[in-house]
Amino acid sequence: MEYNNNKEIEKILEEIDISEEAPIEEPMRQYYFIKKGRAYVAELSEKLDRPLYVCVNTFGCQMNAKDSEKLLGILEQMGYKEETDENKADFVIYNTCTVRENANLRVYGRLGQLNRIKKKNPHMMIGLCGCMMQEPEVVEKLKKSYRFVDLIFGTHNIYKFAELIVTCFESERMVIDIWKDTDKIVEDLPTDRKYSFKSGVNIMFGCNNFCSYCIVPYVRGRERSRNPKDIIREIEKLVADGVVEVMLLGQNVNSYGKNLDEPMTFAQLLQEIEKIEGLERIRFMTSHPKDLSDELIEVMAHSKKICKHLHLPVQSGSTDILKKMNRRYTKEQYLLLVEKIKKAIPDISLTTDIIVGFPGETEEDFQETLDVVRKVRYDSAFTFQYSKRTGTPAAVLEDQISPEVMKDRFDRLLKEVQTISAEVCSVHKGTIQRVLVETKNDHDEHLVTGRMSNNLLVHFPGDASLIGKLVDVELKECHGFYYMGEIVS
Ligand code: SAH
Ligand code: SF4
Ligand code: F3S
Numbered sequence: 115m116e117y118n119n120n121k122e123i124e125k126i127l128e129e130i131d132i133s134e135e136a137p138i139e140e141p142m143r144q145y146y147f148i149k150k151g152r153a154y155v156a157e158l159s160e161k162l163d164r165p166l167y168v169c170v171n172t173f174g175c176q177m178n179a180k181d182s183e184k185l186l187g188i189l190e191q192m193g194y195k196e197e198t199d200e201n202k203a204d205f206v207i208y209n210t211c212t213v214r215e216n217a218n219l220r221v222y223g224r225l226g227q228l229n230r231i232k233k234k235n236p237h238m239m240i241g242l243c244g245c246m247m248q249e250p251e252v253v254e255k256l257k258k259s260y261r262f263v264d265l266i267f268g269t270h271n272i273y274k275f276a277e278l279i280v281t282c283f284e285s286e287r288m289v290i291d292i293w294k295d296t297d298k299i300v301e302d303l304p305t306d307r308k309y310s311f312k313s314g315v316n317i318m319f320g321c322n323n324f325c326s327y328c329i330v331p332y333v334r335g336r337e338r339s340r341n342p343k344d345i346i347r348e349i350e351k352l353v354a355d356g357v358v359e360v361m362l363l364g365q366n367v368n369s370y371g372k373n374l375d376e377p378m379t380f381a382q383l384l385q386e387i388e389k390i391e392g393l394e395r396i397r398f399m400t401s402h403p404k405d406l407s408d409e410l411i412e413v414m415a416h417s418k419k420i421c422k423h424l425h426l427p428v429q430s431g432s433t434d435i436l437k438k439m440n441r442r443y444t445k446e447q448y449l450l451l452v453e454k455i456k457k458a459i460p461d462i463s464l465t466t467d468i469i470v471g472f473p474g475e476t477e478e479d480f481q482e483t484l485d486v487v488r489k490v491r492y493d494s495a496f497t498f499q500y501s502k503r504t505g506t507p508a509a510v511l512e513d514q515i516s517p518e519v520m521k522d523r524f525d526r527l528l529k530e531v532q533t534i535s536a537e538v539c540s541v542h543k544g545t546i547q548r549v550l551v552e553t554k555n556d557h558d559e560h561l562v563t564g565r566m567s568n569n570l571l572v573h574f575p576g577d578a579s580l581i582g583k584l585v586d587v588e589l590k591e592c593h594g595f596y597y598m599g600e601i602v603s
Pocket of ligand 3: 173175176177210211213246333
């Protein structure tokens with residue numbers, strides 16, 4: 115569970131005496147450091163005669179987005195105010211991703227700019243965390259060439275953030291704390307949710323799949339499931355706070371519960387969550403095709419709350435390449451699975467991730483991928499060019515594909531995916547769909563934007579009072595990947 119209620123947090127903090135030694139047990143130890151950090155923040159803020167601002171920049175996936183909410187929750191409890199422009203912040207944090215090399219390069223590029231800002235603003239603190247920091251070469255490089263960074267920590271000890279900030283205030287040197295792995299899950303820390311009406315909920319951490327191209331298992335550690343009681347308690351509390359939609363998060367949610375003291379399947383967990391009164395919608399990601407059970411399909415087909423959307427990364431359509439990727443399914447098994455899902459849940463929306471240019475991929479292999487795309491007809495697909503990650507088995511394979519061939523396949527794939535998804539998405543025209551209103555429209559203030567169960571967006575006339583509400587909307591026009599509509603209820 116996480117606290118986002120100030121009253122509860124204040125009550126905990128009141129009982130803590132920072133003139134005593136820090137407690138050993140978590141999460142109390144971190145509350146002690148939050149209180150201690152408050153004093154440092156207040157002191158500096160008085161000196162500058164203004165509040166202190168923090169900017170948390172998030173790269174990468176939903177796990178990182180969720181982690182950033184936790185970081186911000188702690189920072190705000192210490193007295194920082196949120197600022198989205200890093201040029202104006204007293205504390206800048208990059209929560210990094212390293213899944214593909216370009217994510218990495220972007221961080222180095224921006225660090226150079228931060229250095230210039232810090233020269234003009236010497237009290238500024240710079241913190242780096244997230245997946246990239248779990249790579250020893252990255253930390254070496256930072257230690258050598260980026261001495262102006264104040265704090266570096268990894269993915270396994272983010273619950274210690276309050277303690278690390280206090281260490282930073284008390285130290286002149288770069289503070290580095292990286293753990294190789296952990297089996298620890300610390301509950302009950304503050305968080306600052308980005309949306310009031312929907313929230314991500316971690317159900318597991320890490321990954322044991324070791325797909326041969328992927329760095330995630332090395333930087334996020336071994337698979338650990340959260341206790342179902344803690345998950346349910348957290349969601350009940352979120353619902354009491356006004357949340358109507360949750361997104362259950364894990365690298366491979368279909369293997370949830372295998373390592374619990376009392377094992378439980380993902381489908382069983384979903385059924386427990388479904389019972390929570392006041393919760394309207396359940397989403398989850400990501401599903402690995404090899405572990406997607408009949409039980410899950412059954413539960414989804416009969417559920418009133420689980421959204422009709424399944425993100426089912428295929429990665430490649432070639433059985434040969436899938437084998438080299440260590441995905442542990444064949445093209446035929448994947449297609450059979452899709453058939454089974456579509457039969458049980460006819461209005462399901464299917465999305466996927468695809469990598470082109472994996473080492474050794476031939477034109478024939480690539481044609482198999484196109485074939486899968488044409489057969490499944492995805493609602494949308496994230497397409498990636500293979501990126502070599504040091505330390506993964508695929509990085510040392512021969513026959514790495516040239517950038518030109520990779521780019522050419524990528525363009526052809528993207529075209530196919532987009533054509534099909536425009537066709538697939540347009541079939542809902544004229545229907546009435548229940549949507550959760552998420553934001554005011556960026557381009558037109560008379561419009562709001564809502565999300566359908568199948569994850570498609572629709573823009574329609576309305577005002578901010580609708581945000582967080584579920585309404586029925588008639589889909590009038592389809593514009594490829596989104597709709598224009600009109601409210602009917
Ligand atoms: N756990 C999720 C994916 C996490 S990473 C799953 O298994 O589906 C998100 C996506 O990034 C992956 O699905 C994959 O398509 C892509 N990806 C991962 N490693 C990559 C690499 N080395 N090069 C290119 N794309 C990669
Ligand atoms: Fe990476 Fe595969 Fe784990 Fe997904 S399942 S995070 S692609 S190793
Ligand atoms: Fe990136 Fe880490 Fe997510 S490497 S994709 S942020 S788990």
